[in-house]
Amino acid sequence: MPEIHLPNINFSCTNCGNCCLSYGIPIFENEYENINFMARELKIPTFKLSLNQSKSSKNVSAKYILGLSKNDPCVFLDQARLCNIHKQYGEKHKPKICQLFPYSFTKTPNGYYVYLSFASSAVLYNYGQPLKLQNLDSKLADFEEIYPDLNLNWQNCYIVDGVKLDFSKYLKIESEIMVMLNDTTIDLARKLLACNEFIFRLNFQDTLLIPDILKGIDEHYIDNLIIKYFHNLVFKNEYQYDLPIEDFLRDLVNPQKPVMDITDVKLSVAINEKIDTDRVEETLIRYIYCRIFGKLYFGPGFNNLSFVAGLYHLILIILIVKLEFQLAIRSINYNIPDANDIFSILVEIVRNTERKFTMLSYSRQTIAMLEVLLTCPKRINRLIKKIMIN
Numbered sequence: 001m002p003e004i005h006l007p008n009i010n011f012s013c014t015n016c017g018n019c020c021l022s023y024g025i026p027i028f029e030n031e032y033e034n035i036n037f038m039a040r041e042l043k044i045p046t047f048k049l050s051l052n053q054s055k056s057s058k059n060v061s062a063k064y065i066l067g068l069s070k071n072d073p074c075v076f077l078d079q080a081r082l083c084n085i086h087k088q089y090g091e092k093h094k095p096k097i098c099q100l101f102p103y104s105f106t107k108t109p110n111g112y113y114v115y116l117s118f119a120s121s122a123v124l125y126n127y128g129q130p131l132k133l134q135n136l137d138s139k140l141a142d143f144e145e146i147y148p149d150l151n152l153n154w155q156n157c158y159i160v161d162g163v164k165l166d167f168s169k170y171l172k173i174e175s176e177i178m179v180m181l182n183d184t185t186i187d188l189a190r191k192l193l194a195c196n197e198f199i200f201r202l203n204f205q206d207t208l209l210i211p212d213i214l215k216g217i218d219e220h221y222i223d224n225l226i227i228k229y230f231h232n233l234v235f236k237n238e239y240q241y242d243l244p245i246e247d248f249l250r251d252l253v254n255p256q257k258p259v260m261d262i263t264d265v266k267l268s269v270a271i272n273e274k275i276d277t278d279r280v281e282e283t284l285i286r287y288i289y290c291r292i293f294g295k296l297y298f299g300p301g302f303n304n305l306s307f308v309a310g311l312y313h314l315i316l317i318i319l320i321v322k323l324e325f326q327l328a329i330r331s332i333n334y335n336i337p338d339a340n341d342i343f344s345i346l347v348e349i350v351r352n353t354e355r356k357f358t359m360l361s362y363s364r365q366t367i368a369m370l371e372v373l374l375t376c377p378k379r380i381n382r383l384i385k386k387i388m389i390n
C-alpha cells in the first residue's frame with residue numbers, strides 16, 4: 001500500500017496537455033503494436049518511434065514518442081491540446097507512463113511514498129480531488145510495471161558526508177521538519193529558517209572538514225557564486241544537467257573576479273502590492289513538502305546527496321525560484337499585471353524548475369562540492385534572509 005498521508009494535496013487531470021509538451025514518452029515493447037495501430041488509424045503521418053533509446057529498465061525495452069524534433073509536442077496531441085488516443089480509444093490505451101503521470105512512488109524500507117510532479121498544471125494549482133481520498137493501488141501497480149527493477153538502496157544514507165543515517169532515524173527528523181513546514185503561524189522564510197535552526201541543532205558541524213582551499217575566501221563571494229551558478233544551471237542552460245564544476249572551482253579560487261550580487265533584487269512597492277504572497281508561498285511550501293514527503297531530495301532519491309546537503313540543495317532551489325520570480329516580475333514592472341498574471345509567472349517558473357530538478361545528474365565532483373559548500377547552516381541562513389526577507 002502506498003503512503004498517502006499528504007495533507008492538503010490535491011490532483012485531478014484538467015486535460016491541459018501541458019505534460020505532453022516536453023518529456024520523451026517511453027513506450028514499452030508490449031505497447032508498441034497498439035500505439036502503432038492507433039497512429040495508423042488516426043492517420044498521424046508524422047508518427048514514428050525511435051527504437052531502443054532507453055536503457056531505463058532491464059526487462060522492458062522502452063522507446064520514445066514525442067514530436068519530430070526535441071521541442072515539439074507529442075504527435076498524438078491535437079490542436080485543442082487533447083490527447084487523440086484518450087479521446088478516440090480511452091485512457092487505458094494511452095502509454096503507461098501517460099496514465100501514471102503525474103504520480104510517482106518512492107520505495108523505502110518503510111513502504112512506498114507517493115509524489116506528484118509539479119510539471120502538471122493541476123498539481124501546480126492544487127486542483128482536484130484530495131490525494132488522501134484517492135485509491136492509489138492501480139497507480140502503484142502501473143508504477144511497478146513500468147519500473148520492475150527499481151530498488152533504491154537506503155542502507156547507505158548519510159546525515160552529512162561520511163556519517164551514516166539510519167532510515168528510521170531519518171523518518172523522525174523528517175516528521176519534525178514537516179511540523180515546521182505545516183506551521184501556519186509563520187511565513188515561508190521563517191519556516192526555512194526554523195528548519196535550518198533544527199538542522200544546526202543536529203550537531204554535525206564537528207564532523208565537517210573545511211578544505212584549506214576555502215580559507216580566506218570571502219563568504220559572501222561564495223554565496224553569490226553558488227547562487228549565480230545554480231541560477232544559470234536551472235534557468236539559463238536548458239540542456240545542461242550538471243554544474244560546469246571546473247568553471248565553478250576556477251571562479252571560486254579567483255575571488256578577485258567580481259560576481260554580480262544576484263541576490264540583491266528589490267521590487268517596487270507597486271509590484272509588491274500586486275503579488276498574492278499567500279498563494280505564492282503556499283505553492284512553494286507545497287512543492288518543498290511534496291519533495292520531502294516523496295524523499296526525492298537526498299540519498300537514492302536524489303543524486304545520493306547526504307540528508308543535510310540534500311535538504312540545503314532543495315532550499316537553494318527554492319531560493320533560486322524566488323529569485324527568478326522576482327527577476328521576471330521586475331522586468332515587466334513598467335506594465336504591472338494583475339495578481340493572477342503574476343501568479344501564472346510563478347507557476348511556469350516552478351514547472352520549469354521541476355522539469356530541470358528531475359533531470360539533474362551531478363558528477364562526483366559536484367556532489368563533493370555540494371557536501372562541502374552547502375553543508376553550512378550559516379550560509380543557508382544568510383541566503384534565506386537575503387533572498388526571502390526584503
Ligand code: SF4
Nearest residue numbers: 020074076077083098
Ligand atoms: S500519448 Fe497522449 S497523453 Fe501521452 S504524451 Fe502523447 S498526447 Fe499526451
